[in-house]
Amino acid sequence: MSSILLYNALIGGLVFGAIYALIGASLNVMMGVLRVVNFAHGEFVLIGSFLAYSVFSLTGLNPLAALPVVAIAMFFGGVAAYYLLIPRLRYSDDAETSSFLLMFGVSLMLVSSITWIYGADIRPVNFSFDPVNIALLTVEDAYGKGRDGKVLVPTARLVALVINLAIIAAMTWFIYRTLPGKALRGAIMNRDAIQVVGIDIDRLSANAFGLAAALAGVTGVILTLVIPSVDPNGGAPLTLFAFIVIVLGGLGHPIGALLAGMLFGMVEQFSNVLLPQSAAQMVGFVMLVAVVMFKPEGLFGRKVMR
């Protein structure tokens, strides 16, 4: 096997892993603080992708131009959605199950809305960077004796990776180094305690919902660089990946979700290279089942900071 393929798998694993990490971490914040099973998280990502598509198709600008607008709009949209939907769950006998059903409904509603606005077709985002590819390194004898090969990576993917890692770093700094971020983690650890020390749990939860929505939207923008098309039905698989990442990393562990996302991306990409395609798709899910069976608190359940 050409080692170029392995290098490509490594880079692909980093790129997709960072995306899964951000999707999983944002869902983890929402579920941890609010105990809301957000089945519409993939659609939140999709909204970011479609807004990036709109910016690109209307202006011809780089889809990344949508990043600040998406972040701000999704944050405030998330805060508004929180106050509209979530406080009513308090009156339910089983708030978590109700939240799942509620957000499943929101998911269907968002897919319908996106289809209504954009149509059912998959939309291309044909923006290209100059140069299209960057040769990261040369591998000697990649294709046999004397035939060197270059590891070419699409510039868009590298840009996506760098921006994604920067956002992850900023999110990690916020959650672990600032007092509001620590309060969010405090709410994840104990909702009762956070309230009796004078913190408005509704306001904190609304901000967590907004933050998670903004991060999901931003991930959607970045995703258009990695997969240059947007599909109105593409939300469900993203939601599934987000839940897998949470199970792997451990609920309520933002850092665990980041590590699990990277791990899942790596396993997926290396499986694509090393295994037959049909078997490769199974590996990530086998890992999920194994974790549920043997380490239900998640791979990083007790080893990372919550």
Added chain:
Amino acid sequence: MSWTSDPILVVDGLVKRFGGNVAVNQATLEVGRGTIVGLIGINGAGKSTLMNCIAGMYRADEGRVEFDGQNLIGLTPHEIAAAGIGRTFQVPRTFERLTLIDNLMIPMLNRPESEDELIALAEAGLAEVNLHDLKMNNGEELSGGQQKLLELARVMMLEPKLILLDEPFAGVNPTLCTLITDKILQMKEAGISFLLVSHDLTSIYRLSDHIYVLNQGEVICEGGVDDIRDDPKVVEAYLGG
């Protein structure tokens, strides 16, 4: 008739039901300003439920809770905390994966001081309960008794007028019990009032200015230590007749 001329907390006819189960039934009590009031009763008597109703964790079905002249019914737990009521829990609810400093800084989230000033306040709070040397440890690394002290220090960051203490001595070694008792008495000297729930009758008798006895959600008697100690209703409630 009221036992105190200056009540800071008045609970009047409070009822809390869970389905058909009446956990608190027409409970009436008062906490005098700067006093320690004991609340005793066997397991399931409704002590913690009553505490939760006062702290806003549960919404009372009937009755009135008035704190320093302010009606607390309908307020959220954070609003009640902001009004000046702190509470601790029977099983300490520290932020187990935050450092002790962070545990004490979270109650000061909305305060205007700089971060350095907040850290200094938190460190002083930890020193008050002899936990300063562990300031960078996580809450989960403390013993049960130390976690109770941490909760007490955390409550103090709110600058409360009244503290609801739920079983502060349960599962705590005698040395830390003494430390907690001393802290409570110091705070009382500083003018803070307490509603103290405990199974440890010795501590309750030693600390309380007035005691209420709860049985099956109802206040069955009240009085000073000497009144309560030999009251046949208390003996019956505790020993089953």
